Amino acid sequence: MREEIEINCDLGEGMPSDAAMMPYLGSCNIACGEHAGDDETIAATVKLAMNHGVKVGAHPSYPDRKNFGRLPLDIPFEELQSSLRNQIHRVKAIATTQKASLHHIKLHGALYLESLSNSFLAENLIDFLQREFPEQQIYAPFGSAIERAASARSVRIVHEVFADRRYLSASQLLERIHPEAVLTNLAEIGEQVALFINKKQVKTVNGRFHPINAETICIHGDHPQAVAIAKLVAGITKPMQRP
Template identity: 45%
Template sequence: MTQQRQFIDLNCDLGEGVGNERELMPLISSCNLACGGHAGDLETINSVITLATKYNVEVGAHPSFPDRENFGRTAIKISFEELKNSILKQIDLVKESCHRFNIKLHHIKFHGALYNLSASNEDYAQFITRLIEEYYPEIPIYVPFNSAIGNLADGRVKLIYEGFADRNYEKDGSLVSRSKNDAVLTDLNRIFEHVFGMVNRNEIKTISDTILNVNIDTICVHGDTPKAVQILKDLNHNLLNSGIEIKALK
């Protein structure tokens, strides 16, 4: 019999130009800051970290392909050496800001196409694993459960397994493409059932009605999802009423 979790981390991608950080921050326990690749800059990072420290929210870096035009959601042709230099610059921008605020960088979560490629492509999974091993061995990364990077990096870097509250899943564990209908969930009842399945039953029901067995540590609501604030308010209310605390992994 599966033992129910007593707490779950709720995370959100912030600093991406939506401007709703003040509303979102009291509702989450960790955040992922855009750091110049797909969005964000030093001024935004400092502003969001100021809010995060006020609400005791853990801060992570959210690097991506250096591609603002496509918001980091398209795989661009770039060498691994160029990509490494860009990622290091992005992460260090957040890490140095955290140092100025006297807090530690809590985690790293890759964004968009880079996140998806690391989940499905062994070359990218190996590239990211080696980068973290060499430059940030003490910092955990958010990754999908039973993904290429999750399996390859296990035992080599610190992993925190992530699920998505506002996204549907394919039967192979990948997210339904945003180009397809019903990729993004917005109905509050469906979202809570989706999240409660991950937290309470260690299951994800896919878009084809198959069941994935998972072990989820953190759940993301995208900051640019319609009704993101309302979704997080509803999740906070229903999870707490179900005896599940909202808390980041330390």
């Protein structure tokens, strides 16, 4: 029997589709206030997640609301570390008030992308997360720098793939500034997800196929077709259990 693959989504970012996404998700990544969100949105998203049995994760970013956390920020690691600590504790504390536990951590935007190839940053991030949040799993791609750093330190990584993004390599996404970075054709999205699941491969922009491991599939909550994508992906990953 094929192993079921979880769907996750970045939520609490001010999108109107959060509630509609929940029935399709196994976990959600909640904006911590530094690229989007605030205490009110965090609490509302945690409540939604609990109502649907969805695992709660923190989605910390560079402290840069102006750019939605999608541009690299040149700040000392000590400053970044302090911001990440506050962001993750913010979600964890609000979840605790609702008797929910923090299941995982997934970095956001430019910080996520940098951690995939920057070994120095990845190692520092994993050291920090292992020290400060040892009970939480980390969502990151197969073959990335942060996965390698985590493996060397026996930190649990949940291998993540993206339904709605185009790949530059097995562990690198095409940058959002590229006009074809975000997939919008549902048929193409379905083909990519089926390839993840059935072949354990990803097709990159150069047409090559690379091995990949998929344990959780991300759908971006700010995608204009997020709900339609969630329905599509749920039909592929859980064909007998559609909401």
